[in-house]
Amino acid sequence: MSEVIKVGMADLQVVTPPNTIRTSGLGSCVGVVIYDDTSLVAGMAHVMLPTSSLSRQEKTNEAKYADTAIPALLFEMEKLGIRHYSLKAKIAGGAQMFSFSTGNSDLMRIGPRNVEAVKEKLKELRIPLIAEDVGGKSGRTIEFNPKTKLLNIRTVNKGTTEI
Amino acid sequence: MDFAKKLKPYQLDVLKEIGNIGAGHAATALSQLLNKSIDMSVPSVRIVSFQDLPDQVGGADTKVAAIFLRIDGDAPGSMFFISTIEDTEKLIRQLINKEAFQLQQPPFDEMGESAFLEVGNILAGSYLSSLSDFTQLSLQPSVPGFSVDMAGAILSYGLISLSEVGDYAIVIDTQMMELEAEKPISGHFFLLPDPESFEIIFSALGVDRHE
Numbered sequence: 001m002s003e004v005i006k007v008g009m010a011d012l013q014v015v016t017p018p019n020t021i022r023t024s025g026l027g028s029c030v031g032v033v034i035y036d037d038t039s040l041v042a043g044m045a046h047v048m049l050p051t052s053s054l055s056r057q058e059k060t061n062e063a064k065y066a067d068t069a070i071p072a073l074l075f076e077m078e079k080l081g082i083r084h085y086s087l088k089a090k091i092a093g094g095a096q097m098f099s100f101s102t103g104n105s106d107l108m109r110i111g112p113r114n115v116e117a118v119k120e121k122l123k124e125l126r127i128p129l130i131a132e133d134v135g136g137k138s139g140r141t142i143e144f145n146p147k148t149k150l151l152n153i154r155t156v157n158k159g160t161t162e163i
Numbered sequence: 164m165d166f167a168k169k170l171k172p173y174q175l176d177v178l179k180e181i182g183n184i185g186a187g188h189a190a191t192a193l194s195q196l197l198n199k200s201i202d203m204s205v206p207s208v209r210i211v212s213f214q215d216l217p218d219q220v221g222g223a224d225t226k227v228a229a230i231f232l233r234i235d236g237d238a239p240g241s242m243f244f245i246s247t248i249e250d251t252e253k254l255i256r257q258l259i260n261k262e263a264f265q266l267q268q269p270p271f272d273e274m275g276e277s278a279f280l281e282v283g284n285i286l287a288g289s290y291l292s293s294l295s296d297f298t299q300l301s302l303q304p305s306v307p308g309f310s311v312d313m314a315g316a317i318l319s320y321g322l323i324s325l326s327e328v329g330d331y332a333i334v335i336d337t338q339m340m341e342l343e344a345e346k347p348i349s350g351h352f353f354l355l356p357d358p359e360s361f362e363i364i365f366s367a368l369g370v371d372r373h374e
Contacts, residue, residue, distance in 0.1 A: 008214035009223075009319065010330060025223030025315020028323070048213075048319065048326050056328045056358075064326060097316055098231050098308030110323055139316025141224055156226050156312050157269055 004143070007031075010064035012045035014076050015146055022143040026093035028111035030066070030118050030134070033144045033151055034073055034127060037086040042146035043077045045069040049110070050117035066117035070125065087127045090151045090163060091118055092142050094134040111135065131163035168210060168331065170361070175208045177370050178335055182206030184297055185290035186337035186352050192289040193339065196282070197257060200342035209334050216318050216332055220245050220351060223315025228266055230283030231320055232307040234291065237300040237367075238360035241321035242287055246350035248311065253348050255279055266311050276309060283307035290352070298367040321355040328358045 002018035009029065015021040023031050023046045035042035045063055052065040062072040074082075094115035115134045122129055131151065133140070138155040145152070154160045183206050194201040209219075217223040228251035230244045246254070248266050255275045256264050264275045287304040295302045310317055325332050332355055340349035356364065 009315065009322075010213055010326065025217060025313040025319070027313075027316030027319045029319055049323070054327045061330055064330075095316065097310050097312060097320060137310075139313035141313065 007044045007046050009046055010048050010061055012043060012063040012069060012073050012076065014041065014043040014073075014080060015144070016041055016080065017145075017147040020143055020145045022141070024141045026140045026142065027095055027097045028093070028114060030091055030093040030111075030114045031140070031142045032066075032070060032073070032118055032122075033090045033142075034070070034077065035088055035090075035144070035146055035149060036077070036082040037088055037149070039080075039082055039086075040146045041077050041080045041082050042144060043073045044142075044144060045073045047114055047118060050113045066114060067121055070118070070121045070127075074125070088130045088149075089122050089127045090131045090144070091115070091129065092133040092140055092151065092153050092163075095136050095138055095140070097137060097139065133161065133163055170210070170333070174361075174365060174370065177365065177368060178208045178333065179206050181294060181297070181364070182208065182335040182337050182352075182354065185294045185354070186339065188289040188293035189286040189352065190339055192285050193282070196285060197254075197341075202340050202342045204338040204340075206335060206337040209336065210331050211334055212331055213319075213322055213326065216322070216334065217315040219334070219336065219353075220314045220318075221247075223313060225314045226311065227314045227317065228279070228309075228311045229314075229317045230280065230287075230307045230309055231317065232283065232287055233305040234302050235305060236302040238298075238302060238356060238363045239324075240354060240356035240360050241324075242290070242304070242355070243318065243321060243353040244283055244286055244350055245314070245317070245353065246348070250348040250350065251279065254282070254350075258282070269311075271311070280307050280309050283309070286352070290354075298364060300363065300367050318353075321353065324357045325355065333361075 005021040007023040062068040094111040258278045335354040337352045341347040
């Protein structure tokens with residue numbers, strides 16, 4: 001029996017085969033999958049904002065920000081035994097759901113900013129980015145299977161792809 | 164503690180009244196536009212976690228039609244009008260008299276799309292102008308955007324400013340529905356004020372003085 005582990009908005013979870021891991025309705029948010037190519041331990045984070053310096057919370061939810069979510073995800077994966085040199089990443093999301101000619105441009109560009117921040121953090125931690133499906137105008141639901149190492153991406157209007 | 168959870172019951176009542184006044188005017192405007200009777204629900208003010216917000220309209224995966232706009236001025240925030248695909252199709256068909264209008268597969272009929280945006284303009288305009296009169300605050304709606312996509316992906320846009328201060332959103336939700344129809348069209352009005360706007364709204368209404 002395999003189970004689907006669900007990752008909510010601003011949340012992170014880890015998974016091992018035969019279970020899979022899924023997050024639904026990614027818009028400007030970015031879904032980050034990190035997996036160990038040898039031990040098949042994987043984790044997923046649903047990142048909402050690029051940097052924790054934006055936080056005005058008393059207690060920061062680490063899963064919410066690109067710069068804190070990735071280290072927090074690695075911390076959780078380490079508990080299940082991972083080798084840092086065999087880690088790989090796949091990402092999806094960062095869409096621009098609405099286009100406006102006026103208004104708060106920083107807010108509207110949040111998708112691309114999230115993608116940039118995630119990539120930067122992965123680079124800093126020397127985790128190779130194997131595949132990505134980012135940008136565009138569509139929401140995505142993504143599901144990662146740690147056994148096949150494939151990330152299934154579903155959109156409302158463009159069907160399903162695997163990366 | 165999370166910012167949204169610090170609100171007191173009387174402050175929530177004030178927000179409910181805001182939903183009542185705003186949506187009341189918006190319902191009147193919609194009723195004139197469609198030349199039909201429109202009923203609205205008693206507004207509810209809920210403090211919901213980001214995870215649970217898409218559940219209010221059927222779940223993060225659910226395909227919905229939405230109009231989104233930003234509120235600029237003294238008390239910034241985000242506003243959504245969200246409805247099912249079927250109901251939105253019905254609403255637009257009535258407006259443009261085109262039975263073939265569909266929202267299942269893009270590209271969408273341009274006239275229908277702009278009719279829906281115009282509905283968004285009218286609803287938001289009447290909601291905000293009544294709110295403006297009531298609070299004496301200057302509130303201007305941005306040009307609305309339109310999307311047919313997953314509820315989670317759409318609603319997350321309204322959460323960006325809020326997510327910097329917490330994991331909860333204060334949602335002022337009013338449901339509108341057509342009267343005298345077998346299968347009435349209904350839709351949700353979500354008002355999500357930015358975190359700093361609450362104090363501005365409360366002090367404009369003088370509710371912070373009597374603790």
